[in-house]
Amino acid sequence: MAAIGYEHLRRTLGLHAFAPARPARVGPVTRLERRDGELMVPAGVAPAADTPLDHILFALKHEGTNLQILAEAMPHVAADALLDALRATPNGRYLRLAGYLRELFTGEVLDGMPAIGGASVDLFDSARYVTGPARRDGKWRVNFNGLGTPGWCATVERTAAVQAALDSRLPERIRSFTGALDDRLLERTLAWAYLHETRDSFAIERESPSADKARAFVELLRQAHERHPLTEDYLAGLQSATVSNPVDRAVAFRHEQNWLEGPGRGALAVSYIPPPPELARDLMDELMTFANTGGEGVDPIVMASVVSFGFVYVHPFMDGNGRLSRFLYHHALCRAGALDHGLILPVSVAMKKNEADYLRVLQAYSVPVRERWQVEWFDAGQYAFRFTGHPAMYRYWDATEQVAFGSSMAEEALEVELRQEADFLEAYDAIVARVNADFDVRGSDLSTLVVSCLDNKGVVSQRRRDQFRHRVPDAVFDLVERLAKSHL
Known part of the structure; x- marks a missing residue:
């Protein structure tokens, strides 16, 4: 069965982009059907011709918006072919999207275009994707409504898990939870949350914080409520405050390549390679723009998940990125007004308890990125890196799993960790x-x-009864047990 649409483009053009989650193929069906992780397409619906433009138009119409593949494929679309199609159908929805994207990804302005009319169309279908505030392009009458900017954008499909999270009204339930506690009980619950969020955020990175490190991280978490706009100086200052080794403290985003190592030897131990320094700085500018100005109308949990996971994938510092990413989760919630009264959600506690799932979600992106790098090992800590991919894989990424996971951890943090405490x-x-x-x-x-x-x-265990036998009457043990069981 022949691949069409995005998978056809990826294979025939030799693109470096990740394979689509549901590749389209021509099959013995009478209508489009999703089967076993594929989109089966009748022959009569498949692209009539075998040009890149035909497959792009098919993909935009039937497969959705995959910016990572489109960024690499658009330079292969002949300007004359696109202009001819536009002259025949100047108001065509998918032709307008193709024209907008070709200009975006090539920087080439098409000359001799016909007048474009009709209502503006969205780049992302809001029935299929979680979308952000629209930025209108008047020339093409296209609304960029992604979760990010044209230079860095996450895609979140409305899967059952994501839609359930959106329908859960978690921010409202958070406010209801804090409103039901008296001031003293809220203060003590918060003290527990800050302590355990700090402990488990370090534990995720296999560290046990010293008293000074713990105090610094608690102060970092408290700063989330200041709702400070993200800037390079601000983030560098936060990183410096939470890293104890003076050598690793940053004054700016990194100027050298970093990498993550796991178990193993030599090049096989390198588990993830973030974007090269110059690209990382560019991506951070785009990410910060979205974090500071792009949250209007976006669910706070979606915003928090996209920003925090996006940050850790860029890895803009040589150390401390994981802890800062979890800070940014709270920062995004605070900027959206989802957390007040000094509250934090102990998501790190939930993540630590679900560490295997956390690793799986991180690897959903990190593993295919690692495959696009060639690594040569020379000696301990000494490598040569060669990127064989395309920058689009760092600019445009599917955050569906990350949002579903981030939402489930926020749910557990509220309904299990905070309520239980x-x-x-x-x-x-x-x-x-x-x-x-x-x-x-x-x-x-x-x-x-x-x-x-x-x-x-x-x-009351026998150990405790023996420990306090000479200071506590037996009746107290029995009363404590009876009262405790009534509260469980």
Whole structure:
């Protein structure tokens, strides 16, 4: 069965872009059907001719918008072929999109164009994709409405998981959660959240923070509520504040190539290679523009996921990128007004508990990028890198899985981590107050008993009974157990 559309372009033009998630093929069907990860197309619907333009028009109409492939394919579209098609159908939706994209990706202005009319058309179909605010191109009457800018853009399909996240009204439920807690309980819940978000953000990177490192990261998280616009100086300052080794502290985005290493030896140990320095700086300018100005109308969780994962893929610093990416998750939520009262979502706690899924989502992008690099190992920490891909793979990426994962971690952070801690503290207060009303028990002893009992599913262990036997009446053990079970 012959490949058509995006997969045909990728193969016949020798493109470096990732394979489409659902390649289109001509098959024995009477209408378009999705089968086993492919789009089956009747012969009568397939492109009538075998030119790049014909396959691009088919892909835009039936496969959606894949900017990574289009960025590489558009220079192969002959100007005369596009002009002839436009003269025949000057208001055609997909021809206008093709013309807009060809100018965008080649920088070549078409001469002798016919007048373009008709209503403006969106580059991304909002029924299929999560979209951003529209930027209208008056010449082509095309709205760029992607999650990003024309120079750096993420694509998020409205899969069942993504749509469920959008329908969950998570920001509203976050505000409802904080509004239901009294000031004292909210303060203690927040103290727990900051502590554990810090601990697990380091733990994801196999680090155990010193007291100074922990304090610096807590302060970093608090700064998210300042809603400071992202700039190179601001991000470099945050990076310097959270990296303890003076050699690794940055004053600007990196000027050298970095890479990530995993288990293994030599070149095989290199697991991901971020964009070259000059490209990385350009991408950060585009990412920061989107983070600062492109969030209007975008779901806050989508915005947070795209910005944080996008940042870690660019990897603009030599160290500290992972922690900063998780800060940017909170920063985006705060700028969108989804977090107030100093609240953070302990997403790192949830990510640490779902570390295998976190790695899988990161690798959905990092693995195919790594395949586009040739790496030669000379000695420990000494490599030669040669990029065999195309810059478009760093500029345009599919963030569907990343948004679904980021949304599920935010959901778990709220409904499991924060609610469980708030419930724990409420139960703790009620049990301590009830015991103190009837017995005179040393505060530290009672606190240890109550915490261990709640953590042990409402049972005071024999170890704790033995530990406090000479200081705590047996009736207290029984009362603590009874009260704890009533709160579980």
